[in-house]
Amino acid sequence: MMQVCHFHADEGVIGTLTGNPDGSRKFTCPRTKGHPHPGPYTWLVVPEPPQAAAEESLASRYELATELPAAVAACHGRWVEYGVVEHAYATARPDDFAELVSRFGHTAIQPGQYTVSSYLARRLGSLSRTGAVLYHDGPATGRWDYDAGISWWAIDPEPDWSLRLSWADSGLSMDYVPGGHEK
Numbered sequence: 001m002m003q004v005c006h007f008h009a010d011e012g013v014i015g016t017l018t019g020n021p022d023g024s025r026k027f028t029c030p031r032t033k034g035h036p037h038p039g040p041y042t043w044l045v046v047p048e049p050p051q052a053a054a055e056e057s058l059a060s061r062y063e064l065a066t067e068l069p070a071a072v073a074a075c076h077g078r079w080v081e082y083g084v085v086e087h088a089y090a091t092a093r094p095d096d097f098a099e100l101v102s103r104f105g106h107t108a109i110q111p112g113q114y115t116v117s118s119y120l121a122r123r124l125g126s127l128s129r130t131g132a133v134l135y136h137d138g139p140a141t142g143r144w145d146y147d148a149g150i151s152w153w154a155i156d157p158e159p160d161w162s163l164r165l166s167w168a169d170s171g172l173s174m175d176y177v178p179g180g181h182e183k
Helices: 052-061 064-073 082-092 094-104 116-130
Strands: 002-004 012-014 025-029 041-045 079-081 134-138 150-154
Touching: 012 025, 041 116, 041 134, 052 064, 052 116, 064 082, 064 116, 079 082, 079 134, 082 094, 082 116, 082 150, 094 116, 116 134, 116 150
Parallel strands: none
Antiparallel strands: 002 012, 025 041, 079 150, 134 150
């Protein structure tokens, strides 16, 4: 699968599978100039779920363009593993998160290919294409270690990759998932 860099209309980039069961792909434009941040530009694409137009409406309804960057920013100048971002969002907006879990499900309740985690990661991927959040692929830890790799997120200015907060190191539990059974 090929996409065009959002900042270089003449730069086609071949995506690589991330290894996640939802079929996510990572794209990296190799150019080092002309991106929101110096160096190569990387973005994540999660496949569209059925009824993609309805999903865009949900993103607007839950103000995800504001709330997800706020969840990332809550971790202060570090790269944070996806699960930490999900926890921060769910803690800040528990009613909204509960509604999304009701709609999409969560693997803490029952396995599924497209869950609230997939949906929120897709929204974060869209926000990374506008520079609202920064994306980096990295190791999946703790609760999410069944994935070959996972998305890590930060807010500008881009922190050094050595400054990371993983799910395993966070000490967080899954008790934020309504109806979840994992701790």
